[in-house]
Structures are given as C-alpha cells and as structure tokens.
C-alpha cells in the first residue's frame with residue numbers, strides 16, 4: 001500500500017471512529033468513545049464504549065472493536081490499524097489515547113499496527129501500537 005492509500009485509509013477509519021462514538025453508552029462519564037479498526041484482511045470493524053452502573057464492568061471502544069473483529073475473522077485476526085475518537089456530550093472532541101488495558105489488547109493482535117487518536121484541537125496523533133506499550137506483558141513459555 002502506498003503512502004497516499006495509507007493516508008486515505010486512515011482518513012476513512014477516523015471517520016468511522018467518529019461515527020462509532022455517536023453510538024456510545026456513556027451515561028456516567030459522559031465521555032463517548034468510538035474506535036474503528038482495519039484488519040490485515042482489509043475489513044473494518046467498529047466499537048464504542050459501553051458503561052455500566054457497576055463501573056468496573058464497563059467496556060472500552062477499542063476492545064469492543066477487537067471482539068467484533070475476532071468474532072468475524074476468528075483466531076487469524078490481525079490488526080493493521082485502529083482509530084480512536086472521544087467526545088464530550090456537546091460534541092467537543094476530547095484528547096484521549098487507548099488505556100493501558102486496550103494497549104495490551106492492541107499489541108496482542110498487531111504490535112506494528114498503526115494507532116491514531118483524536119486530540120482536542122482536531123489533530124490526530126499517529127503511533128505504532130508497540131510504541132504505546134514498550135514493556136508489554138508477554139506470557140512466558142513454559
């Protein structure tokens with residue numbers, strides 16, 4: 001994939017993440033998060049945060065998208081890229097990056113995957129998943 005295609009791909013993923021954030025169930029934090037990922041096969045899957053009155057069982061947008069991708073592609077799913085966007089109730093973009101648990105989930109499926117997330121000024125940060133979690137957990141072989 002050349003640079004122009006890659007940029008267009010990220011642009012489409014970013015829009016899907018913004019769209020997914022509109023579906024968020026976030027009555028407690030009022031932070032609506034959307035994520036859209038592209039698998040190595042080229043398919044796109046989205047997720048949003050889903051909160052719960054029992055706070056710890058709420059789920060993140062990124063891991064929601066990953067669960068959907070694994071359900072569709074099975075154990076061979078590999079992550080190529082993911083975009084994440086978060087908004088306040090009034091639609092103002094809020095600066096977020098994937099949380100620690102999601103970083104671990106991202107590197108499980110693609111340490112070299114592109115990760116892009118929206119900032120408050122409307123710009124997008126781009127980084128490799130592995131760079132977000134350099135000392136990630138790796139299950140030791142026994």
Ligand SMILES: [Zn+2]
Nearest residue numbers: 060098099102
């Ligand atoms: Zn998370």
